[in-house]
Amino acid sequence: MAKVKFTAGRLAAFECPADKAQAFLWDVETPGLAVRATSAGVKAFVFQRPFNGQSPRITIGRLDAWRISDAQSRARELQRLIDSGRDPRQVKAESLAEDAAKRSRDTVGALTVAEVWPRYMAEGKPRRKAAWKPRYVADLLKAADPGGRPKKRGKGLTKPGHLAALMPLRLAEINQDVIRDWYRSEARTAPIQAARAVAMFSGFLGWCSTKKDLRDLVDRNAARASDLGDVLPGVSRRRDALEVDQLEGWFAGTEKLRNRVAAAYLQVLVLTGARREELASLAWANVDFRWKKLTIADKVDATRVIPLTPYVAALLRRLQDQRSTDELRNPFVFASNVSDSRHIAEPRGPHAEVLADAGIPHVSIHGLRRTFSLLGEAAGAPAGAIAQVMGHKPSAVAEGYRPRSTDALRPFLLQIERFILEKAKVDVPEEDSSALALRIVAGATKSST
Structure with a gap:
């Protein structure tokens, strides 16, 4: 060597x-x-x-x-x-x-919210559920949208969603101070929607904390509402609903709408108590005119079946008869040629017209669902029947977990429909009539199917 x-x-x-x-x-x-x-x-x-x-x-x-x-x-x-x-x-x-x-x-450690968010959208879901509801998915996408694109309708560019400002931040740097500052900025223009965005982001942080590769990066309590009570708005239960004396003006206002799909949609909301998105996504395949049933999406279960009452059936038949060639290819009852979903997506504009025409103070779209519940009680229908039609979970005390069949529900929903239409001064059609006339009484313009 x-x-x-x-x-x-x-x-x-x-x-x-x-x-x-x-x-x-x-x-x-x-x-x-x-x-x-x-x-x-x-x-x-x-x-x-x-x-x-x-x-x-x-x-x-x-x-x-x-x-x-x-x-x-x-x-x-x-x-x-x-x-x-x-x-x-x-x-x-x-x-x-x-x-x-x-x-x-x-x-x-350098991962940003924007880099993890697509994974959350793909893997995240509520507890004990297979997936989020489509409406919530759309809300998440809208909240995280950066904006800046030309509007589909009207001029100008789209605005960023409330969560857009958090997207460039590193997960590891998000704490309560960051959330507070972000919320204060967003709440200047829309405090309620910004508070909802806080709840969305809290769900995101909670999901991150369940992942082995992310849990050490996040403070899952950074957006917890109970710790942000000094900046978040107080929670108050909304009680808006149409009053009995307002029904006549409200129904008359819907008849004046040029958008007949929106008019029918608003009336069916009041007459069925369905949730906004449940009814909007109703397909013709789920309307059974022969056996007088509607199968609609359900928040609690996958679907629920409710009776198809005469007036609602007449409204739907009128929509069916008035469909254009393009609308014949649309599977949805409340069709739209401007929304990505192909069904009515934003009914607040037409509803605002109705309220203004009738001189009624603000009532939200969800307030129409509340209207059905209150008027159902006033009509004398059992609380359990009202809850089942609306898709509420059964009450162990009031109903003993005894769901009614669709036929057993029918008399109660007919009872509620007649009560509402009578108070609105709208002709009540016969149940078995094949040509149901729809007419607003007391000076409103007549219309027929």
Whole structure:
């Protein structure tokens, strides 16, 4: 084993013999340090010393990247590891693993909300449910939308959603102070919608906390409403609904709407107590005129079946008869050619026209559902029957978990429909009539199917 004093000249002149794959030149000053030259012309500093009955060889680095003095210092460090009973190879492996872990932590720690949000949209869902309702998915997408695109209707650009300002932030930097500042900014123009966005984001943080690769990055309580009570608006139960004396003006106002789909939709909301999206997505395939039944989407169960009452049937038949060629290809009852969903998506505009025409103070779309519940009670229908038609869970106290059949519900829904139409001064059609006339009494314009 040749040992020489390492100099730049000697190492530059050292070559691997042509008949060998590799050759070594050992340093006389530093035990275990050598230069290895391969038949491919590559030269590198290596270290090799006995350890636990073996002679492991460790590459220090290429000759063109290391100075002789640095290689000698590194060889001495390796010798000290052996003297302390540690395997230099294991130490190197641990160091590489630690570096890789740090890079991984740095990478994960740099994750932004925008990078994780698509995964949340794909994997997230409510507890004990297979998936979110389509309406909530649309709300999540809208809340996170950056805006800035040309509007589909009207001029100008779309506005950012309430969560858009949080999207560029790193998950690891989101805490209650960040949420407070963000909410205060968003609440300047829309405090209620901003508060709902807080609830959405709280759900996102809660989902992140269930994932092994994300839970250490998030403060799941950063957007918890109970900890943000000093900035969030107080929760008050809404009680808006149409009053009995307002029904006549309200029904007359719907008859004046140019958009007949919206007019029918609003009236059916009042007469069935259905949720906004449940009714909007009603398909013709789920309207059974023969057996007088409607099968609609349900928030609690997948679907629910309710009786199809005479007046509602007349409204739907009129829509069916008045469909254009394009609408014949649309599967939805309350069709729309401007919404992406192909069914009515935003009924608040037409409803505002109705309220203004009738001189009625603001009543929300959900207030129409509340109207059905209150007028159902006034009509004398059992609370359990009203709840079942509306899709509420049965009450153990009031109903003993005894759901009624569709036919058993029919008399009560007929009772409610007659009560509402009588108070609205609208002709009540005969149940078995095939040509049901719809007419607003007391000066309103007459219309027939």
